[in-house]
Amino acid sequence: MNDYEPVIGLEVHTQLATESKLFCSCSTKFGADANRNTCPVCLGWPGALPVLNSKALEYSIRVGLALGCEVTDRLKFDRKNYFYPDLPKAYQISQYDMPVNKGGYIEVESKGSGEKRRIEITRAHLEEDAGKLLHEGVVGGSLVDYNRAGIPLLEIVSEPDIRSPEEAYEYLVTLKAILQYLEVSDCNMEEGSLRCDANISVRKRGETKLGTKAEIKNLNSFKMVQKALQYEIERQINSLENHESVVQETRLWNDEKGQTFPMRSKEDAHDYRYFPEPDLVPFTISRSRVEEIRKTLPELPGQRVERFTQDFGLSRYDAHVLVQDKTLAHYYESCVQAKANAKLASNWIQSELLALLRTRKLDIRDCPVKAKDLAGLIRLIEEGTISGKIAKEILPEMFESGKSAEEIVEKKGLVQVSDPKLIEEVAERVLQANPKSVENFKAGKKQALGFLVGQIMKETQGKANPKLANEILEKKLGH
Amino acid sequence: MAENTANQNLFQLTLREARDLIKKEGSEALLKSLNARIESVNPKINAVVRFDPAKYNPGKGSGPLANVPISFKDNICIHGRETTCASKILAGHVPPYDATVVDKLKRAGAHIYAQCNMDEFAFGSSCETSTYGPTRNPWNTEYVPGGSSGGSAAAVASDMAIAALGSDTGGSIRQPAALCGVVGLKPTYGRVSRYGLIAFGSSFDQIGPLTKTVEDSALLLNVLAGHDERDSTSLEQPVPDYTESLGRDVKGMRIGLPKEYFDAEGIDPEVEKSVRAGADLLKKKGAELVTVSLPHTEYAVAVYYIVAVAEASSNLGRFDGVQYGARTKAQDLKTMYLETRDAGFGEEAKRRILLGTFVLSAGYYDAYYLQGQKVRTLVREDFEAAFKEVDLLLGPTSPTAAFKIGEKAQDPLAMYLSDILTIPANLSGIPAISIPCGLTSRGLPIGLQLMAAPFDEAKIFTAAYALEQEIGMYKQRPKL
Structure with missing residues (x-):
């Protein structure tokens, strides 16, 4: 394998997130009734002509x-000719x-490792989308929804520079972040609104010639891209090891089966008969x-990772996770601006907040x-008003009620107990109730201390300042 | 121009006369006369393919062309009316919108009147390839009216239309105008919006008027011309009042006679003589005649039949039976495509689609399409050089007068060559007009062509009007 x-x-x-389509003023809104967002231009009706949406061009240039x-410096469109019912003019303006x-x-950094690899972009070109065929529940034919026809797409093509499924995944995550920024x-x-096809071949290490590639389609998530590539690598290597040749073809990823399958073979190779679009x-x-x-370009994700590591002292890994979206x-930045400790905020967002969002399926x-x-x-934790444990209980409540932490803490009396006298009283009770643990501790079993601290926390419903409880216990046990 | 309208049949009126009459008396009498004229003459000529006076009454239009009936070539979309390009494949196709020219005419108050026959998809120079059958030349019904706007030209020539619109991709307005003895103008590419014109060769197509007089042509262009934000190839050039160029002195105008247009093989001596006589009339009025050369003229037809058919093959892909028009039912998609297109397109359409598909195919693109575009540039440069020396170019519109129905139908190459003198203007996008300049010994009209630099339509009108007044052909009508 290696x-x-x-x-x-x-x-x-x-x-591209324009309000209207690439060559007409129809809405690009997703989810409209079939064929509602159409007009003679995007339906390709005889006599209709395209007019370029300048916003789409501006967005393309931003990406570039x-x-x-x-x-x-010279914008030119071409016609790509082929017949298919979802293509109303029988050519795509591309x-x-x-x-x-x-x-x-694009610079791809694996898991915030600081090791960057540069993936070259061949080109990014502007074109119109096609419609969508509907087969399900249709007897004796198919239906076409042209709402998508004419929506502006930017096709971003990479060089064959990617060397692993993980890197492909990272490339996509990075690209997506850039587009969102x-x-x-x-x-x-x-x-x-984001679709990906993958071209993949394998070759013996050290070989400079490219192997025969397959094109994989039907990849509906970045994880699918990664899985499909992993599968395809193994399949192609197996073929070569068994002295079979890899066929140049288009394959579809079947996520349920976890395999790629050859697409129904097209009769013959497509000749798209490209020529300059005379209407534009x-x-x-x-x-x-x-x-x-x-x-007008904003700060881009790569720049922001650098800034987060430098200004906030975050690790590259943490900075990456935060910056990707x-x-x-x-x-995160708003949190820090509101005077939360930068590292604590990073931890709280990545562990607690994202977990809560995930379980509630929220973005x-x-x-x-x-x-x-x-x-x-986070400030309450930092100031010692509440313990981290209490804070973990408060956050879900903030989620549900929309109330601030201060409000909840106050209402429920959750303020941390940092009064040594009070803790000493509880400690005394705990020591008396647990003579066995005291004995164990004195016999050298250090973990008994943790148990005793836990008991203090229990007695105080988690409100005791754990650090203080620890100190007081140690003192009482004559340490 | 006939000044006394009381003594003539109203259908004979020019656009200007009709406009003036309607202003005073309304359009009822004129429409009655025109309707009756179509009923009686169209069975002989077959120029009008759709016309329903009961259904499409004139509105209460106001504006410069209030209630004046205008007819249309069947490739210009009219909202709510069947528009088929005279092709079986578009049978029953009813556009959901108006072409910009229709919209503009409606705004000018015009009455959207009849729809005229044409070669299928504007592919032809004889009006013989229509699914509605051939149109006949009003001057002699054994002869073709020219094409592809043959229906529009014949309707105007036979007084079934006051004026009509056509489209010109390689001479499709001017050649039938010449063969039918009417005035046909192809404006500068980009002068008139193509929005709603069912495309043949998108970088060549241009809509223009077919009229009884030069004045009418100017009146219509006043309405049709101008930038349209729905057509990216229409240009933002100011629109002058073209009628102001009528009656201007031609004295001092430099008129170029391209030697290739007179020496070309296949030029009928009768045509040459008549056109030269026209040139001499301008000279008599003070214009200066100079011989010029357009050396790449001989390649024009070849280039045109590469680039225009390439565009056509792509433009006609949408007629696939999926959304509109005729569909032949079949078990699978590919068979549906093949059978629909086989049944829907006529011979000439198939020939051009095949040719266009071939020249765009991988391995042939460079040798044909790309080379064709290069030669197209050379043809354009010929004109640019010529217009540095002269104001206008003058020559025959068509090498011959009308030919007999069926005479060239089996010989596509001979048919293509009949456009040799009109195609160069389309290749270079310049404006050109054809006006009648005489009759052959057989009594068939001869067309004289005037060409100008881009957006110099006004100069064309000045010279064309002067000639028209001298020649007086507009007073002659075919006997029907």
Whole structure:
């Protein structure tokens, strides 16, 4: 197995989050009744003509600049001709030899290890989406929903620079973060606003020639991409080991079976007969317009990781987790701005908050606990008003009620007991009630101390300051 | 121009005359006359394919063309009316929107009147490939009216239309105008919106008027011209009042006679003589005649039949039986596609789709399409050079007058060559007009073509109007 090296390239279609479609003014809203968001232009009715949505171009350029691409100075579209019922004009308006963005790269860092690998981007071009065929529940035919037809897509094609399924996963996570930071795409895979096809081949290590590749489709999540690539690597290596050749083909990932299967073979190789789209005259993109757009670029995830590690003293790993999702990163920063300890905030968000969101199937965007309220909770811990244990009990309540930590603490009387006198009293009772543990401790069993501290916490309903309880017990036990 | 409308049949009115009459008396009498004219003449000519006076009454239009009936080539979408490009594959197709030109005419108050025959999908120069059967030339019904806007030209020539719109991809307005003895203008590419024109060759197609007089042509262009935000290829150029260029002096105008347009093989001597006589009339009025050369003219037809059919093959892909028009039911998708398109398209359409598909195919693209585009640039440069020297170019519209029905139907190449003098203007996007300049010994009209630099339609109108007044052909009508 280790004698082989996988060679992977990814094609990502991202839906640009414009209000209207690429060549008409129809809405791009997801979930409308079938064929509601259509007009003669996106239905390709005879005589209708496309007009470019300048917002879609602006978004494309934003992506190009963020990926370090060379933005074309002449925008040209081409027709890609083929017959399929979801393609109303029998051609897709796309870009062939002059994509809006050429070159560029994404830096992929494996699990915040600090080891960066540069994955080159071949191109990112603008094109229109097709409609969607509906077969289910249809007798004697199929139906077509053209709501999606004409929605702007940016197809981002990587060089075959990726060397493992994990790296493919990281590439996608990084790319998605960049697109979200740029506010050019919702990147919602369920709604189809981010789609990925993978090209993969294997070769003996040290070999420089590329092996025969397969293209894998039907990858509906990043995890699926990773799993499918893992499967495909093993399948291709097995073929080669058994002296069978890998066939160049398109394969579909079947997630239930955990396997890829050859797609129903197309009759013959497609010849798309690309030629320049005569309905859209090529035009010049001025350098000043590109520079204007460059000025509006936000801080990108990579830059933010650096800042979080430097300014907040976070580990690269933690910074990565927080930065991957723009809203999460923003939430974190708001917490810190509200005077929460930067490291505590990072820990609390990554462990407690995200876990709560997960069990409630909520996105950070819909988090009922405001960043300033989480900061309030963290401040209470830092100040010693409540223990971490109590805080863990309070957070779910904040989730449910939307109240601040202070309110809950006050109402329930959960303020930490840091009065040594009070703790001493409880300690006395605990020592008397547990002579066996006292004996054990004196006999050298240090863990007995933990048990006794636990008993104090129990007696105080968790309110005793654990540090103080520890100290008092040790003193009383003559340590 | 006939000044006394009381003594003539109202259907004979020009657009300007009709407009003036309607302003005073309303359109009722004119429409009655025109309807009756169609009823009596159309069975002989077959120029009008759809016309329903009961259903489409004139509105109470107001504006510069209030209630003036205008007819349309059957490839211009009219909201709510069947529009088929004279093809079986679009039988029953009713556009849900108006073409921009229809919209503009409605805003100008015009009455959206009849729909006219054409070569299927505008593929042809004889109006013989229509699913509705051939249109006949009003001057001699044994002869073709030219094409592809043959129905529009014949309707105007036979007084079944006051004026009509056509579309010109390789001469489809000018050549039938020449063969039917009417005025046909192809505006500059980008002058008139193509939105709602069912595309043939998108980088060539242009809508324009077919009229009885040059004045009518200018009146219509006033309404049709202008940028349309729905058509990215329409240009933001100011629209002058074109009627102001009528009656201007041609003195001092430099008129170029391209030698290739007179020397070309297949030019009928009668045509050449008549067109030269037209040029001499301009000279008499003070214009200066110079011989110029457009050296790449001989490649124009070849280039056109590569680039235009390439675009056509792609434009016609959408006629696949999925959304609209005719569908042949079949067990599977591929068979449905094949049988629908086999049954729906006529011979010439299939020929051009095949040709276009071939020239775009992998391995042939560079040799044909790309090479074609390069030569297209050379043709354009010919014109650019010429218009540095002259204001207008003058030559025949078509090498011959009308030919007989069936004469070239089996010989596509001979048919294609009849467009040799009109195609160059489409390749380069310049405006050009055809006006009648005489009759052959057989009594068939001859067309004279004037071409100008992009957006110089006004110059064309000045010279065309001067010539028209000298020649007086507009007073002659075919006997029907």
